[in-house]
Amino acid sequence: EVQLVESGGGLVQPGGSLRLSCAASGFTFSSYWMSWVRQAPGKGLEWVANIKQDGSEKYYVDSVKGRFTISRDNAKNSLYLQMNSLRAEDTAVYYCARVLLWFREFDYWGQGTLVTVSS
Amino acid sequence: EIVLTQSPDFQSVTPKEKVTITCRASQSIGSSLHWYQQKPDQSPKLLIKYASQSISGVPSRFSGSGSGTDFTLTINSLEAEDAATYYCHQSSSLPVTFGQGTKLEIK
DSSP, X not given: OOEEEEEOOEEXXXXXXXXXXXXXXXXXXXXXXXXXXXXXXXXXEEEEEXXXXXXXXXXXXXXXXXXXXXXXXXXXXXXXXXXXXOOGGGOEEEEEEEESSTTSOEEEEOOOEEEEEOO | OOOEEEEOSEEEEOTTXXXXXXXXXXXXXXXXXXXXXXXXXXXXXXXXXXXXXXOTTSOTTEEEEEETTEEEEEESSOOGGGOEEEEEEXXXXXXXXXXXXXXXXXX
């Protein structure tokens, strides 16, 4: 059974940093691109970042470029999102999602981890 | 950036009714359009991929159609458990984007 379990969310002040993790199991992690998708409270879904199987390609939505960094450790079956210079508008539930290739569907999602940016 | 516009934003429907949700893209995306269901306090679940391809485990009352810029998600014989928000998603080009969502309320 495919499982994606996010962790690392919490309350952080504006300008602060946070690192999210996603532990994957039930599939060959190194065979898939992976993504982060977020959802602000009461709002819709917004794609944040993608990373290729070997980490050689990474893509970001414009609003997080230069502030967020996606990475992965295939030996640990884990995906990460380092978030720096956080803003109030980054407040959201962050989902880890599996995607075979960046131009494919998100076929499995984690349960999400809430990030709140507030003073 | 490709903008996806869903309609309606909200719909109140009765069980056994047929429901149609549309998703319009700001430019042609071929068939690179996927549909998700999100129930309250849950993560999204893939319903339909590539406009019309069914997903294992998803009830057959869910179907999709369309290509280019206009797409439709159809739910035949709605059930109470279908109360949720539905999103379309385009994977034709980066940044991949989602529609704003359509909330279905069951009367």
